[in-house]
Amino acid sequence: MAKRHNKQNSWLNIGIVAGVSAILLSYLFVLDNFFVPVGATSTNAVVANVVVPATCFTVLSNINLNFGSVSPGQSTTVSNAVMDNDLVGNNQANAFIDGTNWVVITTSAVNYLPSNTAWNGVSGGTVTSSNALQLSFANTNFVVGTTATTNALFYFGTAVPSGQQADAYSQTINIENSC
């Protein structure tokens, strides 16, 4: 019993000594912070590293193309324009394009193929002499840079197949820059 009592005492002593030491140490730290010599200067060098990833963006100037009224079997000229630029990004991109089927607006029923829409880099051409839109993406080989002078202009025209019923049709065209 006496031995155990001694052990307890020794642990108690160690605890007290440790506690007092910790208090003194923290007190010293506080003092150290308070009593900074006046006029003393210190210089710390901070090295900052940042990696800016190369990015490209797709920004379109026009998102609605209204071809007006086109009779079945007739077509428009390729003149509706969309400007694609990458002014926000820091890396030049290639523009890709695809389109969905033409659907009836009221019922969303698929009606005729996206290839009835044509795109071109220049305006005024015919639908048949321009590039037909496809369901899968096509590389336009248009380079879209990060300056205002290196944007891409898309001109669109459409043809309505013969025998098409009178209705309002819509299509979604995707223009996507890739880098």
Add this chain to the structure above:
Amino acid sequence: MNGLRHFSYFLLLAILAGSIALVADAQIGEVAGTPHFNVSLGSTQTLNYTILSAANYPIGFNVSQIHINHINNKTDPVVSVSPMRGIIQPHTPVQLNVTVYMPTTNNTPGDVWHGYVSVVATSVNSTGGSLGGASVQAGTLKQLYIAASPAKTNWLMIGGAVVAVIIVIVAVLHFKGILKFGGKPSRPSARKAARAPARKGAKRAPKRASKRQPARRKAARKPASRQRRRRR
């Protein structure tokens, strides 16, 4: 003076209208670089595809197409993207995980596929209007390069198979009596062979390292001693 003021208002309005027309688009973008997948036959590989928005408002995104150029007499790799849709917060990149599985059927190491993942911005609902027409969506397209590499050696599976074969061999040897565990004969015929000479009083069977044998010998001797007594 008034005319100049009106002109400046008009100019301001024109600039505002122009800027609205510009921000009306989603300004979706991507981090440059083509992910090169080098996928072992029968396994998968995942790489990140980072998309971002330069708009100062959240925009929605939607993975609209995953496309792989088909090669004749080959099985196309299976490409999946996660998540397929979501929201890009302003100036906060979103990482899409592009996972490619390389089927083993018809494919050999060195086969290469090209493809792409297309992501469109969905926040701006542009419409052709009730009059009809086309709406143009902005998006970003990531081209993929996928190559097939040799199947990885599954050492765990090979090790398991080797252990299984060893167990079968040991079991067969034990059953045939070639390999014995402990001293007990594994087959009844072997036991008979051990007992038979004792009954007939002929030569004993060769000694075996068994704890039970002494007892068996004693049992075998008893009839012999009885025979001697009878002779007397």
